[in-house]
């Protein structure tokens with residue numbers, strides 16, 4: 249059986265290039281890659297269909313076809329639409345009709361269409377709905393992140409909507425999500441909380457009924473425990489030396505202190521400034537622990553934070569000015585980590601120092617990073633808004649510390665609980681890796697998808713009504 253994954257944004261290549269150094273290259277790509285590989289290991293023929301880019305700034309994505317070395321059954325297919333230069337996900341909406349035309353051409357030429365499509369994010373979803381409308385191929389929808397929560401967290405109101413819409417194109421994104429969730433045969437969610445809190449947002453009312461069990465399947469993502477493991481790798485020594493060099497080049501007396509790691513994408517909604525404020529607000533924390541912010545793609549933030557693309561450099565500028573306000577350049581360190589193997593080594597080093605992983609997102613749909621840190625034996629302090637509230641507490645057992653990301657004291661106290669209470673830190677460290685391995689594997693995710701897909705393929709959903717502007721590439725009417 250052939251299944252196509254529609255993921256027009258970001259891109260995919262054997263080196264996982266740009267992961268987290270751009271907002272469109274993050275957890276969703278990890279999820280799509282790992283799920284596709286796991287499905288292929290179960291005998292499915294998988295196409296990951298994305299976009300061909302011929303752009304000197306983005307050299308990795310110019311071939312129409314690509315693959316992962318040593319992985320059978322997964323083909324990366326890059327379609328030409330919206331020109332050949334890189335476009336951020338916010339600029340793809342008008343071109344998705346052409347993405348679908350190119351997909352049809354490919355499969356017509358090859359003589360076989362996929363039996364099923366999994367659609368990712370609102371752009372993959374509307375493209376799958378158009379393909380379903382034209383070719384009657386059933387599809388599932390995995391939101392990864394819904395625009396309504398982003399609008400809430402950005403504080404968008406009727407008054408300022410137009411200003412934000414110029415940047416984020418919610419007038420395309422919300423209708424795309426509405427069509428995706430209504431006409432998909434199933435909406436895959438990572439947690440029950442995603443179904444009942446994210447999909448029940450008033451902006452989706454009338455488009456999806458969250459009480460309708462036939463429209464939802466809770467299938468948790470996995471963790472690649474081949475990468476994220478408590479067992480040291482040959483990289484640990486190099487990363488430890490890089491960590492020591494980083495710390496000692498800022499300050500002499502802090503090498504052996506526990507370290508708080510933040511490794512999310514440098515994105516406003518990750519609220520890294522909330523973590524920084526909480527750390528700097530508490531003299532006990534500042535005295536007993538280091539704060540390390542992982543930045544992919546730049547070596548020294550204090551001198552070249554402008555090199556990061558778009559909103560990431562804005563976030564870094566704000567972090568640097570906050571650090572300078574507190575004269576804390578000898579306490580807050582930045583480190584360039586370029587792939588998940590290095591990230592796993594850093595997590596193990598932090599764990600050996602009695603450190604913690606911190607995620608203070610205002611809203612985290614799921615949160616692969618905290619689970620990966622736990623898989624390496626690094627205990628987690630994470631936002632209670634979203635996925636972590638389900639996987640840091642299970643059947644009344646604590647697997648980490650939940651905090652209110654909008655409350656500085658809550659973050660500081662959560663960090664201190666794990667940094668200062670060494671017994672609690674050690675007790676968690678001893679069991680979190682096994683917990684992740686037991687409940688979160690990509691093969692289990694793939695089995696969860698396939699079980700539902702086999703069932704749903706027997707049925708046909710109603711023919712989707714596609715908003716005209718998606719079929720013509722015209723202007724979307726304003727949402728408000």
Ligand SMILES: O=c1ccn([C@@H]2O[C@H](COP(=O)(O)OP(=O)(O)O[C@H]3O[C@H](CO)[C@@H](O)[C@H](O)[C@H]3O)[C@@H](O)[C@H]2O)c(=O)[nH]1
Pocket residue numbers: 267268273274275276278279392393511512513542544585586587588591612613614615616617618620635
């Ligand atoms: O230097 C780095 C830092 C991070 N990562 C990876 O980036 C991913 C980050 O994923 P996640 O922590 O889930 O955050 P997002 O990038 O925001 O992912 C979006 O999509 C994910 C999958 O649906 C959801 O879990 C998130 O909640 C949603 O915000 C992880 O796999 C990390 O291993 C790297 O590869 N290199």
Ligand SMILES: O=P(O)(O)OC[C@H]1O[C@](O)(CO)[C@@H](O)[C@@H]1O
Pocket residue numbers: 257258271272273274275276277337369392393394395398517
């Ligand atoms: O911040 P947004 O627009 O909700 O999107 C979340 C982004 O993070 C990602 O994980 C990047 O891969 C995707 O889900 C998406 O591009």
